[in-house]
Amino acid sequence: MSSLLSDIALGLSVAASPSGLMYCFLGVFLGTFVGVLPGIGIMATLAMLLPITYHIEPTFALIMLAGIYYGASYGGSTASILLNLPGTATSAVTGLDGYPMAQQGRAGQALFMTAIASFIGSIFGVILLAGFAVPLSRVALQFGPQEYVALMTLGLVAAAVIGTGRSIRSLAAVALGLALGLIGLDLNSGVARFTFGQTVLYDGLPLVAVALGLFGLPEIIANAGRRELPKVLSGTIRLRNMLPTREDWRRSAMPMARGSGIGAFFGALPGTGGLVATFVSYALERRVSKHPEEFGNGAIEGVAAPEAANNAAVQAAFIPTLSLGIPGDPVMAIMLGVMMVHGILPGPGVIQSSPDLFWGLIVSFVLGNLMLLVLNLPLVGLWVRLLKIPYNLLFPVIVAFTCIGIYSVNNQVTDIIVLVAFGLLGLGMRALKFEASPLLLGFVLGPMIEEHFRRALIVSGGNLGTFVERPIAASLFAVVALIILLAVGANLWMMVRARGQVKDA
Amino acid sequence: MQFVKERLGDIVAGLVTSGVGLFIVTEASSYRLGTLLRMGPGYFPRLLGVVMVLLGLLMIVTARPGGLGISVSRGQWRSTALLGAAFAAFVLTIEPLGMLAAVSVTVFLAAMANDRTPLTTALVLAVLTAIGCTLLFSVALGLQIKAF
Numbered sequence: 001m002s003s004l005l006s007d008i009a010l011g012l013s014v015a016a017s018p019s020g021l022m023y024c025f026l027g028v029f030l031g032t033f034v035g036v037l038p039g040i041g042i043m044a045t046l047a048m049l050l051p052i053t054y055h056i057e058p059t060f061a062l063i064m065l066a067g068i069y070y071g072a073s074y075g076g077s078t079a080s081i082l083l084n085l086p087g088t089a090t091s092a093v094t095g096l097d098g099y100p101m102a103q104q105g106r107a108g109q110a111l112f113m114t115a116i117a118s119f120i121g122s123i124f125g126v127i128l129l130a131g132f133a134v135p136l137s138r139v140a141l142q143f144g145p146q147e148y149v150a151l152m153t154l155g156l157v158a159a160a161v162i163g164t165g166r167s168i169r170s171l172a173a174v175a176l177g178l179a180l181g182l183i184g185l186d187l188n189s190g191v192a193r194f195t196f197g198q199t200v201l202y203d204g205l206p207l208v209a210v211a212l213g214l215f216g217l218p219e220i221i222a223n224a225g226r227r228e229l230p231k232v233l234s235g236t237i238r239l240r241n242m243l244p245t246r247e248d249w250r251r252s253a254m255p256m257a258r259g260s261g262i263g264a265f266f267g268a269l270p271g272t273g274g275l276v277a278t279f280v281s282y283a284l285e286r287r288v289s290k291h292p293e294e295f296g297n298g299a300i301e302g303v304a305a306p307e308a309a310n311n312a313a314v315q316a317a318f319i320p321t322l323s324l325g326i327p328g329d330p331v332m333a334i335m336l337g338v339m340m341v342h343g344i345l346p347g348p349g350v351i352q353s354s355p356d357l358f359w360g361l362i363v364s365f366v367l368g369n370l371m372l373l374v375l376n377l378p379l380v381g382l383w384v385r386l387l388k389i390p391y392n393l394l395f396p397v398i399v400a401f402t403c404i405g406i407y408s409v410n411n412q413v414t415d416i417i418v419l420v421a422f423g424l425l426g427l428g429m430r431a432l433k434f435e436a437s438p439l440l441l442g443f444v445l446g447p448m449i450e451e452h453f454r455r456a457l458i459v460s461g462g463n464l465g466t467f468v469e470r471p472i473a474a475s476l477f478a479v480v481a482l483i484i485l486l487a488v489g490a491n492l493w494m495m496v497r498a499r500g501q502v503k504d505a
Numbered sequence: 506m507q508f509v510k511e512r513l514g515d516i517v518a519g520l521v522t523s524g525v526g527l528f529i530v531t532e533a534s535s536y537r538l539g540t541l542l543r544m545g546p547g548y549f550p551r552l553l554g555v556v557m558v559l560l561g562l563l564m565i566v567t568a569r570p571g572g573l574g575i576s577v578s579r580g581q582w583r584s585t586a587l588l589g590a591a592f593a594a595f596v597l598t599i600e601p602l603g604m605l606a607a608v609s610v611t612v613f614l615a616a617m618a619n620d621r622t623p624l625t626t627a628l629v630l631a632v633l634t635a636i637g638c639t640l641l642f643s644v645a646l647g648l649q650i651k652a653f
Contacts, residue, residue, distance in 0.1 A: 052646060168567070172522045172560040179529050179553045186546040191536055193546055224618040225584035392622045396615035397634050399588065400608045403595040404638060408648050413596045420592050432518040450549045462542030 007359045014360030015367055019060055027064035028368045031071020032375050036078045036383045037391075038085045038223075040398060042069060044216040046334050047208055048401040050409060058342035059357045062335060063364045066318070069331050070122060070365070073274065073314045074372045077114040077307055078383050081107055090274040090310045093282045097295060097302030104298050108242030113300055114307045115376040117256050121308035122369045124260040125267060125315025129322075130362050132268075133351060137323035140348035145456035146467050150476035152449045155270030155326055157480050160438045161487045162266075162276055170438045173429070177439035180205060181446020188454070200414045207337045209406050209415045210443060211330050213422025214429075214436040216402065221427065224395055242380070248300050255285050255305035263312030270320040270328040274313040278306035315365060322358060324348060326445070330437055333444040512568035519564030526557025584618035591615040603653040604643060608635040 014020050034045045045068055053061035076088030081098035094114060101110040143151075156178075160170035183194045184204035195201040244252070259281040266277035285305045286295045295302050317328045325346035327333040336346045344350060344357070351358045376383075406415050426436055460466030468474045509516060530551055539545025591614035598607040609631045616627035642648045 055646060168560055168564050169518060169522075172557055172564070175553045175557045175560065176522075176525060179550055179557075182550055182553075186536075189537070189546045191546040193536060193550065194532060221581075221585050221588055224588055224615070225581055225620065392616070392619040393626070393630060395619075396591075396612040396627075396630060399591055399615040400595075400612050400634055400638060403592065403599075403611060404604070404608070404642055404648075404650070407595075407599060408642070408650065411649060413599060416592060416596050420589065432521065433514065434518070453549065454544045457541055457544065462540065464541065 007355065008363065010356055011359030011361075011363030014059055014356050015063065015364035019056075020063060020360065020364060021367070023056070023060040023064040024067050024364045024368045025371055027067020028071035028074075028371050028375065031068040031073075032075035032372065032383065033386070034068070035072030035075025035088055035091075036386055037389070037394070038079045038083070040394070041216055041219050042072045042088065042331055043212055043334070044219070044398060044402060045072070046331065047212040047216065048398070048405045050208060050338070050405050053338055054341065054408075058339065058344055059354075059360050061338055061342070062357065062361060063368075065335055065338060066361060066365065067368045070311065070314045070368065071372060071375075073310050074115065074118045074376050075383065076310075077118070077303075078111065078376075078380070079387060081110045081114070081303075082384065082387065090278055090313075091307075093278040093306040094303055094310075096282065097297070097299050100296065100298035101300070101303065106298065109244045109248055109300070110303050111380055112242040112244055112377065113248065113252055113304050115373060115380075117252065117259065117304040117307035118311040118376075119369055119373050120256050121260045121263055121311035121313075122315050122372075123366070124308075125264050125312040126362060126365045126369070128264050128268070128316055129318050129365075133319050133323040133358070136319065137348040137351045140324050143348070143472070144470070145452040145459065146470050146473040147476070148452040149449060149456055150467065150473040150480075151270070151324065151326060152445050152452070154476050154480050154483075155320070155328065156438070156441060156445065156449075157483055158269055159441050161483050166433060166435070167487050167491075169432075169434045173434050173436070173439040174442040177442020177444075178446040178449065179442075180210075180439075181443045182450065187451075200412065204447070205418055205443075206406075206409060206415045207444065208334065208409055209419040210422050211334060211440055212402065212406065213419040214426040214440055215330060217419070217423030218426040218430055220395055220398065221423070223391060242377075244300070252300055252304035255281075255301040256308040258284060259305035259308030260312040263309030264316040266309075267313030267316030267328070268319045270324075270326050273317055273329045274310045277309040277313040281305045281309035318361070321346070322350060322361070325350070327441070330440045333440060336444070511570045514571045515568035516565050519561045519568065521561070522564060523558045523561030526554045526559075526561060529554030529557065583620070587614055587618035591618070599650070603651045604639050605635045605653045608638045 015024065030045060030049070031042075034040045034042065046065060049064070049068070053065065056064075072088050073090060076086060076091030077094040077098065080086045080091040080095035081102050084095050084099040086092040086095055098110045098114070101107065140147075156174045157171075160174050161167045179194075181204070183201055185192050185202050192202060259277075262281045262284065263274065263277040266280065267273055282295075282302060282305060285301045286292050289295065289299070289301060291299070317332055320326045320328050321332040321335060325336065325348065327336050339346050339350075344354065402419075403416055406419050407413065409415060429436055429439070456466055457464070466473075468477060531554075533547045533550035533554060536547030536550070537545035538547045538551065591611045594610040594614055595607050598610055612634045613627050613631035616622050616630055617624075639652045643650060643652050
């Protein structure tokens with residue numbers, strides 16, 4: 001107990017220092033800003049701010065980047081409710097009931113409840129992070145290469161199979177990502193792989209350019225030609241007439257609790273995240289509700305539950321990232337990239353070797369969420385006005401910032417060429433209905449999984465059975481097998497049902 | 506033929522996946538394979554390539570009706586081309602001409618990607634952004650990018 005207190009004191013000394021507070025505020029403010037505006041993603045913002053992060057201490061850099069991440073998940077629901085245009089992908093579900101509420105003149109209540117639900121979900125996620133990351137990292141310090149291979153396989157398969165609906169395509173995307181991750185010099189043999197004679201590729205592809213190309217560029221291209229935004233259904237939004245009724249509170253309490261739990265579960269599982277969590281929690285609420293017919297027509301549960309889930313998932317995503325060094329989603333991959341730039345090797349050792357970083361981050365999450373509550377309740381009118389900025393003036397500036405951000409990482413114009421190439425790949429993948437997240441996770445984990453695979457076979461004398469002889473690795477692989485079996489089963493069942501319907505018709 | 510046409514989306518996706526997988530296997534076959542005990546640099550990539558070929562075939566076998574993803578309108582071609590030109594301009598100008606010129610050209614071209622943006626607005630936006638970026642990145646943050 002006393003150690004927990006001293007840990008928190010250490011965290012406070014970092015996060016509550018003037019610079020800590022400043023970067024935390026900067027992060028959550030910018031996060032809300034880009035979350036509110038549809039068309040600027042978190043990835044683009046992270047890339048634009050990367051040049052700044054190289055000049056400040058790694059802990060503050062991570063505090064700021066994390067603030068953008070969870071700040072955006074607060075702000076994303078605003079546009080979703082007022083315009084039916086999700087500010088971030090994870091807030092799409094919130095619009096299902098949030099927009100009908102706005103049409104009924106209850107936009108204020110919807111916004112108020114999403115802020116409260118976001119806060120509750122976040123704090124739940126942070127508590128789990130504080131409670132589980134340390135013991136998990138202790139266990140992970142005992143992991144051999146077999147366990148790492150098993151864990152990464154679990155992450156990749158989960159990312160590909162859960163929630164995408166196109167498992168085969170996503171598995172193929174994972175494989176391509178793993179292969180792209182191998183580009184460059186092989187550390188064991190010194191052989192240059194897939195470099196095609198280009199020496200700039202010897203260090204591998206730049207992560208930020210790859211990530212931003214895959215996620216940011218298709219977003220910008222899709223929105224660049226867009227006409228004006230649809231009309232904002234704000235009405236009069238002042239704190240006084242935003243207060244939810246007693247009935248709203250009563251109906252939202254349990255959905256928020258369930259949403260937090262679901263969100264934390266999917267967030268902590270590497271490879272899945274907020275998006276899956278919001279869909280699952282929404283579906284669950286509709287199933288357990290006494291009046292399922294209200295869903296889609298402005299049921300407040302349909303706003304509270306997915307928002308709690310989304311934010312709990314965002315915070316819980318830090319569990320595998322900080323305790324195992326395995327990123328669960330593209331944003332976490334960027335965070336790990338920033339740690340590596342500052343010479344911090346991600347992995348189970350981080351919590352022990354830099355407790356100030358770990359506890360500083362945790363305390364900053366709590367402070368950041370309190371700031372967000374202020375930013376999103378009394379100041380919500382400000383963000384609503386922001387939605388009226390014409391996008392056609394905004395995106396050229398984003399393009400310029402993106403170029404400078406990517407270029408400044410290595411001062412190499414080839415990085416921008418990589419950015420554009422992956423932007424085209426991202427567009428092509430969209431056209432063929434492939435998902436980009438599994439590819440990026442594969443890309444990040446590619447070199448790691450190969451290295452651990454190789455080591456595991458060296459220590460076991462070339463025996464593949466080593467992966468199922470060790471209890472932890474074996475149970476992880478059992479989970480992988482279970483996920484695949486369930487997916488195959490679900491697919492077959494759907495095919496049988498589809499056949500049946502054809503026969504009936 | 507009707508069968509293939511209906512399932513074009515899945516079949517094209519499968520062919521592309523298998524093709525990329527085949528390319529990876531071919532390219533990796535020039536690296537030493539090694540044994541399971543001492544894996545060479547070619548072992549893992551070949552494994553991945555084979556997996557991709559198999560997944561591609563699986564997509565074709567399990568193809569379900571559904572067309573290709575998105576249809577592209579003429580306006581989108583225009584905005585995509587201009588955005589591409591904006592990035593290309595940055596690549597070509599940042600090193601010889603510096604930040605002011607590179608950002609101006611990039612922002613101008615990107616702004617023209619939206620056909621609602623008037624020419625003068627695009628020019629003003631380009632100049633203002635270039636000055637703002639130079640002040641922020643070169644002066645305030647001290648990045649190693651020359652201004653002009």
